[in-house]
Amino acid sequence: MNTPIVQMSSVSKHFGSASVLDRLDWQVLPGQVIGLLGRNGAGKSTLLECLLGLRETDVGTVRIYGEDVRHLSDATRARIGYVPQKCDLFEWMTPRQMLDYFKALYPRWNAAKVDALLARWGFDPSMQDKAIGKLSGGEQQRLSIIRALGPDPDLLILDEPVSALDPVGRRDFLRELIDSVIENGTTVVFSTHILSDLERVALEIAFLKNGRIALQGQLDELLEGARRVDASGGTAERVRVAPTSLEELFIEVTQ
């Protein structure tokens, strides 16, 4: 049996009187590609930040590769890649300077992959010498993804990584994610609102509702199961519209 890479046990997090995570239990197994879904303000970003130790939990424990997230070893941190929701990327530096900065902080850095991604994703030499603050939102997000992929992470946490990308950028990113990351057995946790992208990438979906993982499973099984539940309804008048797409399932589960 696989040992979970990420293990969250009875995690609670409050902001003032508002409860964001409520005794949440969650596991991520090696090689899983999980799409994390939830309504705005459901706590997806907070969950991912708590998972990475960027926020303290009020109660509960979080372990990554068996280590308490508050005391992660250098080796474990070197295996994690993170794309935050907001691209805060040293806006006074140029893309090249920022990547060199992180290269200096990681023992393993795939410079060839970074260069190839820069070239493929439209970062020509002139753009690489431009201050990051002057790049567009989409360009900054692409750069943030390149930065996260630089150390060849084994666990990739993506917090709405494609929200600022145009359709072409999204397609390039998803292709990269499938070809170079998922195919290599990297574990991916991916939060997004663009369900069509999630359907292309994630095999497994987790819904966050009321501070807990309300539903998790293989995407196909969840959709099939939802149909079965509706088909077993009572009289014809009381039968609801059966959820047939991820969007409908999202609405059903999160409302």
Next chain:
Amino acid sequence: MIAAPKDLALVWRAALAVRHPYAHAWVCFLALLAALCVGALALLRVAGAVDALLYGLRAGWAVLVFAWLMYFISGAARLNTPANAVLVPRMRRSVLRLMVLAWLSATVLSALLALGSAVRPQLVFLAVGFWLVVLGLARSSSPVRAVAQVMLPFLALILIYLPQAWRAVLASPAGFVAATVLLLGLGAWTLERMFPQGGDHHFQQRAKEKLALDRISAEGLFRQPRIPRIGRRLYQAALRRDCERRDSGALLMHLCAPDGLRTQRCLALLVMVAGAALLMPVLRLRASAGTIEAVANGSWLFASTLLFVPLGDYERRLMRLAVTRGEQGLVKLAPGMPGAAAAFNRHLAARLLRAGLAEWGACSAAVLAVVAITGASAEILWMQACVCCLTLPLLASTLRDHARHSGAAGWPLLSALLGSSAACWLAGALATRYLGAQTMPVAALASVALAAVVVAWRWRRLAGAPHAFPVGRLA
């Protein structure tokens, strides 16, 4: 209420609220306070109640105009976005009317308040009018903004040292009318620069204008330091070197001071010392013996103000940390940084402390060099060295629980500095009284001891504090 005054009142409140929700109340309160304080002082010093009332009114009016301008101009400029300028022309019109109304009332009332004083009302009218126009220009998006910003502090000096003959010309009917026409023309031109009508140029200027307006506040000044080209080059060289060396401490400091602050600061101090070294021989050749002696004896007073420079640097660094929380999350996850909270906190604290100490050393050296160049006696030099030591406890402010605190320390930091200096001076005074020792050396020693104790205490506390990054997350 009829439409036009209603519009004006609405724009007035909206513009003030942009900067601070209670700006209106603050401005009125400060004006009242100034009027009462100055009026009461005048009543104590000047016998007549009418005179005291006039002094109070003048002080209240001066605060009202000044504070209102600080809030209103920047707020009104922010309301007049390129989109608003095109899509809500009535708002732009109201802003312009309000500005004209305010300029007129400020100048006319200032002139009326000068009645009965030694200053001629015509000159007050022109002085206030030109000052308001230059201030407006300095806050505008016009390319001449930089010139107005440089001129602004010297405007008062120009008015004070204006020759008597010129004053007489300006106060004469013909001179006054000519100057007023010039003022009106300049005012109209400035209004167009302050509130553009939209269009591409307005969009382009908007970013520059926003930056200029942000820099009016201390927070904006610390958050967005101006980086000269030479400073940027130095910073890039330092970043390249630190990346090549994989020096995690130095890389950490790139979060705090992207403007290469320390190098720039050292350069500025060197230029200042060199300037003093060049100026003094000229002064010795041209000035009288009395002037040279006054400069030598009084230079410490001017030089001591430089000791507040590290205070600004600490604040700037804290503000930089407050606005780079996103980057801090990424840095925290990087394996090149110490992982455990205690180790990381001390790694950060050691770097901040080192930077603070270096800045204090550089400023103190510059202060002593300037005082020495002016030909101050050994006694003054020694006293200056003691004064430099009085600011040492400031170093402890860098060692704070960043997870629970973020942003500039503000008045508490300044109060702590003044308090510690006063306490150390008191210790020196007591030593003089009871032990016969010299006050300043004892005060300096007390300061060094106090700095050591507070730094050691705060250093120990860091071990138990939560991980510093991202700062302010537990505030």
